Amino acid sequence: MQTKTIKIFAITGSTRRNSSNYKILKYISENIKPKFEIEIFEDLADIPHFNPDLDTENPPKEVKEFRNKINEADGILICTPEYVFSLPGSLKNALEWCVSTTIFSDKKTGLITASASGEMGHEQLTLIMKTLEAEFQDETKLLIQGIRGKIDEEGKIINEETKVALRDFIYNFEKQF
Numbered sequence: 001m002q003t004k005t006i007k008i009f010a011i012t013g014s015t016r017r018n019s020s021n022y023k024i025l026k027y028i029s030e031n032i033k034p035k036f037e038i039e040i041f042e043d044l045a046d047i048p049h050f051n052p053d054l055d056t057e058n059p060p061k062e063v064k065e066f067r068n069k070i071n072e073a074d075g076i077l078i079c080t081p082e083y084v085f086s087l088p089g090s091l092k093n094a095l096e097w098c099v100s101t102t103i104f105s106d107k108k109t110g111l112i113t114a115s116a117s118g119e120m121g122h123e124q125l126t127l128i129m130k131t132l133e134a135e136f137q138d139e140t141k142l143l144i145q146g147i148r149g150k151i152d153e154e155g156k157i158i159n160e161e162t163k164v165a166l167r168d169f170i171y172n173f174e175k176q177f
Contacts, residue, residue: 006177008038009073013080013091015045020147021079023155024114024166028077032170036177038077041069044090047097055100063097070098074177075108076134081147082113082121087128095128104132110173111136114144139172 010029012021022042029038048060059067070076080091098104109129113122122143129136142165144150150159157163 003035006036006074007072008032008036008075008077009069010038010040010077010079011044011091011094012040012042013044013078013088015042015088015090017042019081020151021081021112021114023151024079024112024144024147025077026155027157027166028170031166033174036174039069039073041066044088044094047090047094050093050096055097059097066094067098067101067103070107071103073107075110075173076104077110077112077173078125078129079112079114080121080125082115082118085117085120087121087124092124092128095132098132102133104129104134106133106135108140108173108176109134109136110140110142110169112142112144112169114147116146116148118143118145135176137172140169140176142166142169 010025012019012025014021025040047062047066080088111125111129113125115121144162150157150162152158
């Protein structure tokens with residue numbers, strides 16, 4: 001009996017190529033059960049600035065594609081840094097394009113903030129995703145502080161506590177499905 005592939009759309013909140021946040025999502029994609037197929041989205045910089053006048057009538061092509069990826073996914077992962085005690089503007093911008101939709105409503109979601117501190121950004125991400133009606137629990141949220149000292153250039157997790165936290169996060173994310 002063949003099991004259904006579960007599609008996960010993973011969004012990195014950093015626009016930096018090969019960022020720590022990308023490496024975390026890559027690590028998850030390599031350590032999650034085979035029935036999960038993860039697509040990592042790294043193109044936040046291509047999404048135009050939010051404009052409510054364009055939102056309902058004729059959103060830009062990049063916004064339509066982004067929304068379609070979310071809509072078609074069985075679940076969402078977001079891994080973001082914190083910039084100046086807040087979410088990166090590019091991630092907040094992309095999420096603002098989704099406010100007038102219901103694409104996140106009851107969508108199984110995992111939220112990770114991996115940054116130097118991350119507390120304020122993590123709090124804001126949680127609030128925004130609650131507003132968008134995404135489905136997540138405390139067990140599918142993770143704050144990784146001091147990320148640069150916990151992951152090497154190749155993306156290998158070099159901190160044992162972080163490995164355990166990610167293992168538990170993956171387990172709790174998987175069991176939602």
